[in-house]
Amino acid sequence: MKKVLILLVFSGISVFTYAQKFGYVNSQELLVSMTEVKAADTELETYQKQLMAVGQGKVAEFETEYKKYAEDAQKGILSQVQVQAKESELAQKQEEIQKYEYEVQSKLSAKREELYKPILDKVKMVIETYGKENGYTMIFDSSAGTILHAVESDNLITPLKAKLGVQ
Numbered sequence: 629m630k631k632v633l634i635l636l637v638f639s640g641i642s643v644f645t646y647a648q649k650f651g652y653v654n655s656q657e658l659l660v661s662m663t664e665v666k667a668a669d670t671e672l673e674t675y676q677k678q679l680m681a682v683g684q685g686k687v688a689e690f691e692t693e694y695k696k697y698a699e700d701a702q703k704g705i706l707s708q709v710q711v712q713a714k715e716s717e718l719a720q721k722q723e724e725i726q727k728y729e730y731e732v733q734s735k736l737s738a739k740r741e742e743l744y745k746p747i748l749d750k751v752k753m754v755i756e757t758y759g760k761e762n763g764y765t766m767i768f769d770s771s772a773g774t775i776l777h778a779v780e781s782d783n784l785i786t787p788l789k790a791k792l793g794v795q
Contacts, residue, residue: 648765651782656771658751658785661794668743675739679732686728690721754791758784 659665697714700706706714759767767784789795 649763649782650766650768651759651764651784652768652770653755653784653788654771655751655769658788658792659747661789662747662751662792663794664747664750665744668747672736672740672743676732676736679735683725683728683732686721686725690718690725693721694718751788751792754788755784758788758791 697706697718701711701714755767758764
């Protein structure tokens with residue numbers, strides 16, 4: 629009786645151990661291969677260039693005004709009151725440029741989120757669906773560096789690329 633019980637316990641453990649299926653995918657490699665990501669990168673780069681052009685215009689305008697002020701101040705054309713007023717005006721423009729730089733970063737971050745969220749949601753859904761359809765217990769992201777040690781498992785990059793229709 630004891631032998632049968634021990635045999636059942638060991639067979640149950642081995643069935644449980646072998647019933648789990650693990651896989652991994654390098655999400656960065658997967659994303660880089662998608663045309664949607666390439667299109668999003670291009671759109672984000674174009675948007676960034678537009679924002680930067682506006683900022684460069686503001687900087688050029690500031691530099692022109694500062695040079696004129698410096699020349700006029702050096703020539704003694706401006707009174708003390710005019711010097712103070714112009715310095716105040718230039719300081720305000722400099723603050724506006726700094727605010728615009730922060731605004732650009734915020735806008736780029738929002739645009740990046742807007743462009744990448746649907747792509748990331750699509751990839752997540754495909755991975756979850758693939759995992760369910762193929763009986764995976766867990767699928768790890770090898771690009772995140774979260775696996776410290778693992779027995780070789782299935783690399784899912786090829787079938788997931790196929791599901792997403794990318795090469």
